[in-house]
Amino acid sequence: MLKIKRKSLLYKSGVEYADYCINHVEGCSHGCKFPCYAMNMKKRCGVIKDYKDWIKPKIVENALVDEYLPIKINSLSTMLHFDSLPNSLLKKLIGLLSSSDSKLIDSCARVFKKFIINDNQLFEILSYKNNYMNMNKHSIRRLLIIYFKSIFDLENFRKLIINSNWDNVHKEMVLKELYTFEQILLKNL
Numbered sequence: 069m070l071k072i073k074r075k076s077l078l079y080k081s082g083v084e085y086a087d088y089c090i091n092h093v094e095g096c097s098h099g100c101k102f103p104c105y106a107m108n109m110k111k112r113c114g115v116i117k118d119y120k121d122w123i124k125p126k127i128v129e130n131a132l133v134d135e136y137l138p139i140k141i142n143s144l145s146t147m148l149h150f151d152s153l154p155n156s157l158l159k160k161l162i163g164l165l166s167s168s169d170s171k172l173i174d175s176c177a178r179v180f181k182k183f184i185i186n187d188n189q190l191f192e193i194l195s196y197k198n199n200y201m202n203m204n205k206h207s208i209r210r211l212l213i214i215y216f217k218s219i220f221d222l223e224n225f226r227k228l229i230i231n232s233n234w235d236n237v238h239k240e241m242v243l244k245e246l247y248t249f250e251q252i253l254l255k256n257l
């Protein structure tokens with residue numbers, strides 16, 4: 069997945085039915101063959117080179133930290149159509165998991181499940197470039213809910229954390245949340 073940064077997501081619109089528009093993606097994987105107005109405009113402005121460039125959409129990474137919630141949710145839905153997740157976006161996703169909004173959490177969960185398929189991969193990704201340091205107890209709880217459905221599934225992940233070279237503060241925080249989550253699963257047996 070490619071990404072770009074923009075000064076603003078809000079644009080003054082030239083169309084008669086809207087004063088402003090919001091755009092969190094550049095390009096479109098639909099790649100319609102009939103003349104696409106949006107593609108032609110981007111070509112004319114020199115933002116993209118050609119059709120091949122257009123059909124590889126780039127996500128505007130600052131959309132994920134925009135205060136307007138629907139933009140974040142829409143960006144997350146768009147990310148489901150990409151085939152990889154850059155680490156800078158992953159860090160932002162971990163941050164979004166601390167939200168109290170259930171729709172946003174559900175959208176994040178779908179992106180996590182698409183790009184990180186199991187607990188081993190989750191551990192690798194959290195360890196990469198110390199991504200785990202972006203977690204707080206809320207995001208840890210959300211990740212546990214996304215990836216673990218039974219107490220048996222937790223054991224491998226617990227071992228990975230214990231044997232990791234993560235700093236002690238985060239290690240203890242994850243292990244504590246893991247224990248609490250385990251107790252909840254046990255009660256629901």
Ligand code: SF4
Binds near residue numbers: 096099100105106107
């Ligand atoms: S933006 Fe262009 S390529 Fe994408 S769906 Fe619309 S017309 Fe088709």
